[in-house]
Amino acid sequence: MDAPIEPVLRTLPIFAALDAATLSTIAAGGRRLRLSAGESILREGEPCRGFFAVVAGGAKLFRLSPDGREQVLQRVRAGQTFAEAAVLTMKRYPANAVATETPTEIVEIGAESFLRLFDGDRHVAKAMVASMSTWLLRLVGRVEELTVLSAGARLARFVLDLPSSNSADGLVVELPLAKKDLAASLGITPETLSRLLRKWQDLEIVRGDGASIVVLDSDALVAIAEDVGAV
Amino acid sequence: MDAPIEPVLRTLPIFAALDAATLSTIAAGGRRLRLSAGESILREGEPCRGFFAVVAGGAKLFRLSPDGREQVLQRVRAGQTFAEAAVLTMKRYPANAVATETPTEIVEIGAESFLRLFDGDRHVAKAMVASMSTWLLRLVGRVEELTVLSAGARLARFVLDLPSSNSADGLVVELPLAKKDLAASLGITPETLSRLLRKWQDLEIVRGDGASIVVLDSDALVAIAEDVGAV
DNA sequence: CGTCATATTGATGGGCATCAATATATGTGG
DNA sequence: CCACATATATTGATGCCCATCAATATGACG
Numbered sequence: 084m085d086a087p088i089e090p091v092l093r094t095l096p097i098f099a100a101l102d103a104a105t106l107s108t109i110a111a112g113g114r115r116l117r118l119s120a121g122e123s124i125l126r127e128g129e130p131c132r133g134f135f136a137v138v139a140g141g142a143k144l145f146r147l148s149p150d151g152r153e154q155v156l157q158r159v160r161a162g163q164t165f166a167e168a169a170v171l172t173m174k175r176y177p178a179n180a181v182a183t184e185t186p187t188e189i190v191e192i193g194a195e196s197f198l199r200l201f202d203g204d205r206h207v208a209k210a211m212v213a214s215m216s217t218w219l220l221r222l223v224g225r226v227e228e229l230t231v232l233s234a235g236a237r238l239a240r241f242v243l244d245l246p247s248s249n250s251a252d253g254l255v256v257e258l259p260l261a262k263k264d265l266a267a268s269l270g271i272t273p274e275t276l277s278r279l280l281r282k283w284q285d286l287e288i289v290r291g292d293g294a295s296i297v298v299l300d301s302d303a304l305v306a307i308a309e310d311v312g313a314v
Numbered sequence: 315m316d317a318p319i320e321p322v323l324r325t326l327p328i329f330a331a332l333d334a335a336t337l338s339t340i341a342a343g344g345r346r347l348r349l350s351a352g353e354s355i356l357r358e359g360e361p362c363r364g365f366f367a368v369v370a371g372g373a374k375l376f377r378l379s380p381d382g383r384e385q386v387l388q389r390v391r392a393g394q395t396f397a398e399a400a401v402l403t404m405k406r407y408p409a410n411a412v413a414t415e416t417p418t419e420i421v422e423i424g425a426e427s428f429l430r431l432f433d434g435d436r437h438v439a440k441a442m443v444a445s446m447s448t449w450l451l452r453l454v455g456r457v458e459e460l461t462v463l464s465a466g467a468r469l470a471r472f473v474l475d476l477p478s479s480n481s482a483d484g485l486v487v488e489l490p491l492a493k494k495d496l497a498a499s500l501g502i503t504p505e506t507l508s509r510l511l512r513k514w515q516d517l518e519i520v521r522g523d524g525a526s527i528v529v530l531d532s533d534a535l536v537a538i539a540e541d542v543g544a545v
Numbered sequence: 546c547g548t549c550a551t552a553t554t555g556a557t558g559g560g561c562a563t564c565a566a567t568a569t570a571t572g573t574g575g
Numbered sequence: 576c577c578a579c580a581t582a583t584a585t586t587g588a589t590g591c592c593c594a595t596c597a598a599t600a601t602g603a604c605g
Contacts, residue, residue, distance in 0.1 A: 146454070146458060148458070148462050149540075152462060154457070154458050154461055154462055156454055156457055168443075168446070168447035168450050168451075169447075171440070171443045171444070171447060172443070172444050172447045174447075177450075177451055177454060178454065201439075202436050205433050205439075208432075208436075208439045208443075209402070211443070212399075212402045212403070212439075212442070212443060212446065213402070213403050215399070215443070215446050215447070215450065216399035216400075216402065216403045216405075216446070218450055219399050219408075219446065219449055219450060219453065220399075220408055222450065222453035222454065222456075222457065223377070223387055223408060223409065223453065225453075225457055226385070226387055226453065226456055226457055226460065227377060227379070227385050229457065229460055229461055230385055230460055230501050231379050231383060231385055233592075233593095234592080234593070235592095261551075262551075262552070263550090263551065263552085270461050271593075271594090272593075272594060272595080273551080273552070273553090274552090274553080274554085274593090274594080274595085275592090275593060275594075276552095277552060277553050277554075278553085278554080278593090281553080281554085293602090309380075464560075464561095465560075465561070466560095492583075493583075493584065494582090494583065494584080502561075502562090503561075503562060503563080504583080504584070504585090505561090505562080505563085505584090505585080505586085506560090506561060506562075507584095508584060508585050508586075509561090509585085509586080511585095512585080512586085524570090
C-alpha cells in the first residue's frame with residue numbers, strides 16, 4: 084500500500100458527484116499502478132478484474148486482428164476511465180490496453196466491491212451509465228472519423244487538439260507519442276504520417292523539430308481538419 | 315391506443331428478465347409506431363423523448379456530415395433497442411434513425427416513466443447497462459470492420475449473416491434493403507457494391523436476381539469474409 | 546561505438562471514389 | 576393499363592489516396 088487513492092478518485096469526473104463515504108468504499112477496493120510506456124494494463128479475453136481510471140499519463144485501447152495488425156480503438160488520457168462495461172456485465176475484456184507514456188499512473192477499481200455499490204447507490208449507477216454513454220459517443224465519433232475523414236484531416240485534428248503554447252512563429256505543440264504510435268492511433272502507417280508532415284512543411288503550414296511541432300499557419304491546418312476535399 | 319404493448323416487450327431480450335408488474339409499468343409509458351421504409355424515427359439534436367425497441371422490420375442509425383453525406387453507424391433489427399444512452403443522460407439524440415423496411419414496427423418507451431423505474435429497480439438498471447454494453451461492443455466491432463476489412467469482406471459478412479434457405483444450387487438469401495441503402499450501411503458506394511456482385515457472379519460464387527441472391531460457393535464467400543488479402 | 550528501433554524518402558500498385566452515361570425498375574396520373 | 580417521370584442499378588473511364596515493399600538515415604541506449 085502507498086499513497087491514498089481517495090483524493091485521486093475525487094478528481095475524476097465519474098466520481099466527482101459522490102459523497103465521501105461512498106468514495107472511500109470505492110477507494111478501499113482499488114489500487115494504484117505506476118507504469119512505463121509499453122507496459123500492459125489488461126489483455127483481451129482476460130476475465131474482468133475491475134475497471135480503470137487514468138490519473139496521469141496516457142494509455143491506448145486496441146485489438147489485434149488475426150494477422151497481428153493492431154487497431155487502436157481509442158486513446159485514453161488523464162481523467163478518463165475505461166473497461167466500465169466489462170465490470171458491469173462481468174464479462175471478459177473485449178480489448179487490450181497498454182500505457183503509452185512514461186510515467187503513467189492508473190487506478191484499478193476492483194469489480195466485486197464496486198458492483199455492490201452499484202446495486203446499493205443509485206448515484207453510482209447513474210454516474211456509471213453516464214460514463215458509458217460518453218464512451219458510446221466517443222466510439223460513434225471514431226466511426227465517423229475513420230470513414231469520412233482523410234488521413235490528413237485526422238492528423239490535423241489530432242494536432243489541433245493538443246495542448247499548445249504560443250511563440251513568435253505560431254503555436255508550439257509537443258507530440259505526446261512516438262510517431263509510429265501516433266500513426267497507429269490515427270489508423271494510418273508511419274510512412275503516411277511522415278509524408279503528411281513533410282508536405283505540410285513544404286507548404287509552410289508547420290515547422291517540425293522531432294517531437295516538437297510549430298504550427299505556422301493554423302488557418303490552413305483548420306481547413307485541412309475540416310477536410311471536405313482539400314490538401 | 316391499439317394492441318397491447320406488454321406481450322411485445324416481453325419478447326425483447328432487454329426486458330426478458332423483468333417481472334410482470336414492472337413490465338406493465340414500462341408498457342404504460344410506451345407507444346407503438348408503425349412505419350414504412352424511409353420514415354423518420356428520431357433526428358439528431360432533438361431533445362430525448364424516450365428510447366426505442368424494434369419489434370419487426372428494421373431501421374438504421376446514421377449521422378450526416380456537414381457536406382450532406384450520410385454515415386451509417388449501425389443497422390438495428392427486430393429485438394434490438396437503441397437510444398438508451400440518451401434516455402439515461404437525458405441529453406439530445408446524437409444521431410438520426412429511420413425505418414429501412416416496410417412495414418417496421420417500433421415501440422417507443424417514454425423517458426420519464428422509465429427513469430423512475432431505473433432509479434427504483436436494480437434489475438432494470440442492470441438490464442439497461444447490459445444493453446449499453448452490447449452497443450459498445452457493436453461499435454467496437456464496427457470500428458474494426460471499417461478499418462481492417464475491405465469492402466468485399468464487409469459485403470460477404472453481411473450476406474453470410476442474412477437468414478437463408480437452401481435450394482438445389484445453394485443458399486438463397488434475400489437482401490432486406492435497397493442496394494443503395496445496403497451500400498451506405500457498408501460504408502461503400504453503390505457502384506462498388508454493384509461491381510463486387512458482378513465480380514462474384516463472374517467467378518460463379520453467387521448468382522444474382524435483383525434482391526434475391528443465390529450463394530453457389532459459400533466456402534469462397536467465407537474466405538472473402540475472412541479477408542486477409544484475397545479477392 | 547556498435548546495435549537496434551524509429552524515421553524518412555522513393556517507387557509501385559490496388560482499392561475504391563468520383564464523374565459520366567445508359568439501363569432498369571418504380572410509381573403516378575391520365 | 577399504358578406512358579411518362581423519377582429513382583435506382585449497372586457499367587465504364589479515370590485518378591487519388593494510401594498501403595506496401597525497399598532502402599537509407601537518424602536517433603536511442605547499453
